[in-house]
Amino acid sequence: LLAIGLVYLFVARFTHPLRQLRDAALRVENGDLDARCNLNRVDEIGVVAMAFNGMVARLQDNIRHLDAKVEERTAELEKAYVELKELDQLKSEFLSSVSHELRTPMTSVVGFAKIIKKKLEKSIFPLVGTDEKAAHAAAQIRGNLDIIVAESERLTLLVNDVLDSAKLEAGKVEWKFVAVAPQRLIEHITAITATLLEQKGLTLISELEPGLPNIRGDENRLLQVLINLVGNAVKFTERGQITLRAERQGEFVRFSVCASGCGIAE
Secondary structure: OHHHHHHHHHHHHHHHHHHHHHHHHHHHHOOOOOOOOOOOOOOHHHHHHHHHHHHHHHHHHHHHHHHHHHHHHHHHHHHHHHHHHHHHHHHHHHHHHHHHHHHHHHHHHHHHHHHHHHHHHHHHHHHOOOOHHHHHHHHHHHHHHHHHHHHHHHHHHHHHHHHHHHHHHHOOOOOOEEEEOHHHHHHHHHHHHHHHHHHHOOEEEEEEOOOOOOEEEEHHHHHHHHHHHHHHHHHOOOOOEEEEEEEEEOOEEEEEEEEOOOOOOO
């Protein structure tokens, strides 16, 4: 009985402080960083308890410092975000203002170039007659005017793209849904991109499935998208042809642009 009693006291002397350590560790695990193991012993268990308390204290201190740093960085990020929004707003206003200022003279350039070409075709070129040099000069002037008109229209489209981007960012895009004939879209695109294709010696082939119905959409936006696709195809095609296709696909009309060039990476 005496031996059993001594064994029990011996075991209890070790298990009780271990239970205290376990309880403190569980409290820390549950988020209580104020938990400490209050063991004042000079043996190995006391050393472990002191090490445990020191570790929890350092962890608590690191978390406090981390929280302070996070708050500081969050404040800096919020300030930077506000500054970026202000700069973005200034950028949008600048682009919108410049685009508006550019669009007016570009419209005038296109208009006057078309008027000059019309006057020359009507009043000057017929008087050239059979003079070879004069006919050659007239052909050059006609070609140059075509380039001026085409490039001016392309610049106008670019200016409109900038304005559209500003409207997109501001959430003020306006849509004008109307009935659009696929054939008219393709004819318009062919006329607008003709000069661009000629400059690179490319051919644009239009493939229109017979009997396509009118579609409902914003004609200007559809033109803008398809012209961008044709422009990309021209940019990445050195020789050959570009095919602009419209075909029925279920209840819809599907437009596609195919090129013989290297293609664009996905």
